Amino acid sequence: xxxxxxxxxxxxxxxxxxxxxxxxxxxxxxxxxxxxxxxxxxxxxxxxxxxxxxxxxxxxxxxxxxxxxxxxxxxxxxxxxxxxxxxxxxxxxxxxxxxxxxxxxxxxxxxxxxxxxxxxxxxxxxxxxxxxxxxxxxxxxxxxxxxxxxxxxxxxxxxxxxxxxxxxxxxxxxxxxxxxxxxxxxxxxxxxxxxxxxxxxxxxxxxxxxxxxxxxxxxxxxxxxxxxxxxxxxxxxxxxxxxxxxxxxxxxxxxxxxx
Amino acid sequence: xxxxxxxxxxxxxxxxxxxxxxxxxxxxxxxxxxxxxxxxxxxxxxxxxxxxxxxxxxxxxxxxxxxxxxxxxxxxxxxxxxxxxxxxxxxxxxxxxxxxxxxxxxxxxxxxxxxxxxxxxxxxxxxxxxxxxxxxxxxxxxxxxxxxxxxxxxxxxxxxxxxxxxxxxxxxxxxxxxxxxxxxxxxxxxxxxxxxxxxxxxxxxxxxxxxxxxxxxxxxxxxxxx
Numbered sequence: 258x259x260x261x262x263x264x265x266x267x268x269x270x271x272x273x274x275x276x277x278x279x280x281x282x283x284x285x286x287x288x289x290x291x292x293x294x295x296x297x298x299x300x301x302x303x304x305x306x307x308x309x310x311x312x313x314x315x316x317x318x319x320x321x322x323x324x325x326x327x328x329x330x331x332x333x334x335x336x337x338x339x340x341x342x343x344x345x346x347x348x349x350x351x352x353x354x355x356x357x358x359x360x361x362x363x364x365x366x367x368x369x370x371x372x373x374x375x376x377x378x379x380x381x382x383x384x385x386x387x388x389x390x391x392x393x394x395x396x397x398x399x400x401x402x403x404x405x406x407x408x409x410x411x412x413x414x415x416x417x418x419x420x421x422x423x424x425x426x427x428x429x430x431x432x433x434x435x436x437x438x439x440x441x442x443x444x445x446x447x448x449x450x451x452x453x454x455x456x457x458x459x460x461x462x463x464x465x466x467x468x469x470x471x472x473x474x475x476x477x478x479x480x481x482x483x484x485x486x487x488x489x490x491x492x493x494x495x496x497x498x499x500x501x502x503x504x505x506x507x508x509x510x511x512x513x514x515x516x
Numbered sequence: 517x518x519x520x521x522x523x524x525x526x527x528x529x530x531x532x533x534x535x536x537x538x539x540x541x542x543x544x545x546x547x548x549x550x551x552x553x554x555x556x557x558x559x560x561x562x563x564x565x566x567x568x569x570x571x572x573x574x575x576x577x578x579x580x581x582x583x584x585x586x587x588x589x590x591x592x593x594x595x596x597x598x599x600x601x602x603x604x605x606x607x608x609x610x611x612x613x614x615x616x617x618x619x620x621x622x623x624x625x626x627x628x629x630x631x632x633x634x635x636x637x638x639x640x641x642x643x644x645x646x647x648x649x650x651x652x653x654x655x656x657x658x659x660x661x662x663x664x665x666x667x668x669x670x671x672x673x674x675x676x677x678x679x680x681x682x683x684x685x686x687x688x689x690x691x692x693x694x695x696x697x698x699x700x701x702x703x704x705x706x707x708x709x710x711x712x713x714x715x716x717x718x719x720x721x722x723x724x725x726x727x728x729x730x731x732x733x734x735x736x737x738x739x740x741x742x
Contacts, residue, residue, distance in 0.1 A: 292588070300622045384607070392605025395565050396619040396667070397595040399587075403622065 308411030324426035349448025366468035381480025412473030519579030527573035529556035535735035551731035
């Protein structure tokens with residue numbers, strides 16, 4: 258009886274220990290970011306811009322498409338269904354509550370973790386396996402400052418920017434769907450604006466920060482945890498993706514429970 | 517009396533070899549330590565730079581145990597030592613030029629034009645300028661080696677640690693790169709201090725090295741030629 262319980266406890270302790278290591282890694286990266294020299298900041302800034310180009314700018318089209326299709330489908334159905342009850346005024350509430358507040362940040366974070374998080378973990382694991390991280394440290398370059406800080410900063414900026422893109426795309430597609438289904442543009446705009454409060458903006462910002470931290474820290478942690486074998490690269494990518502996705506869902510549920 | 521550039525004192529090599537290693541690399545000398553993979557010769561540079569810690573003994577670089585320094589100071593101190601890792605360690609997503617420039621751009625307080633000037637000098641010294649825009653994957657083995665040498669010398673260090681530096685290059689190129697790495701001879705004996713580690717050295721290179729040691733699998737270090 259005791260052995261299975263001990264096994265369960267051991268597994269939980271290992272998971273908690275990994276969570277602690279992830280948190281330490283994240284705080285270490287933040288501290289390293291604040292300790293950057295002026296020259297280091299210039300280099301890190303260039304790397305950050307490059308990462309933002311890859312993570313956010315190159316992905317704008319994808320996010321407009323995703324948000325547009327999701328919003329168009331949801332709003333088309335809702336306008337028809339709510340119209341039968343004369344309750345189309347609720348469209349704005351649905352757009353704000355379901356898409357701007359919940360699905361926008363969640364789907365954006367999941368897509369960024371799937372698209373860029375995998376690339377980050379694969380890249381850093383390759384850096385590690387090829388001895389590039391060791392070479393950086395030997396040259397007097399803090400690998401966290403050069404590799405982790407720019408990716409973390411880029412993830413924070415990119416997740417926030419893409420949530421905004423997603424929300425704007427969703428509201429615009431909702432407008433299109435509402436218009437096709439007989440709702441006037443003015444009425445649609447009124448219902449959306451009435452439902453949108455300052456709390457929604459702050460919640461979006463808070464989620465962007467939380468999800469950005471997960472998308473930035475988790476892939477870097479697992480990428481740099483690879484050692485010296487190429488077989489560790491896919492393992493690192495797989496672990497990083499699973500942990501990031503689970504982390505995003507848990508974090509989203511926590512937001513829903515708290516707010 | 518100034519401390520020697522590099523001093524290994526009773527260093528325990530990996531895999532619990534019975535013999536501890538002691539070795540002093542005198543200033544302005546080029547010393548080679550050769551041994552097979554099982555000898556632990558590949559661990560020497562990592563110990564010197566404080567990337568790893570030996571289980572026993574100490575390694576002093578210019579009289580300082582780098583591994584004992586606080587993190588920021590440790591990183592800053594390493595800029596006084598040039599390091600060429602086995603397999604070159606070039607960043608694959610940067611051009612050869614950017615690889616050479618990276619330590620200067622990140623760790624030097626010099627203005628960008630000064631840094632670019634220094635990079636141009638380094639690229640010219642190792643005869644890499646025409647291929648400098650290529651990424652490591654687009655460059656030949658020899659060009660990557662030349663870039664790795666230039667990067668190791670970016671800060672004009674007094675001590676160079678070269679791990680298997682001549683793999684994949686001709687003897688002629690190896691001799692040329694070693695001469696560039698040693699630097700010019702001056703009245704004060706301004707040549708760099710160099711520790712070369714690896715499995716073997718071509719005869720033409722051995723002639724340019726002051727002392728060659730052989731490290732056995734048991735951890736015994738013996739001079740091959742004084």
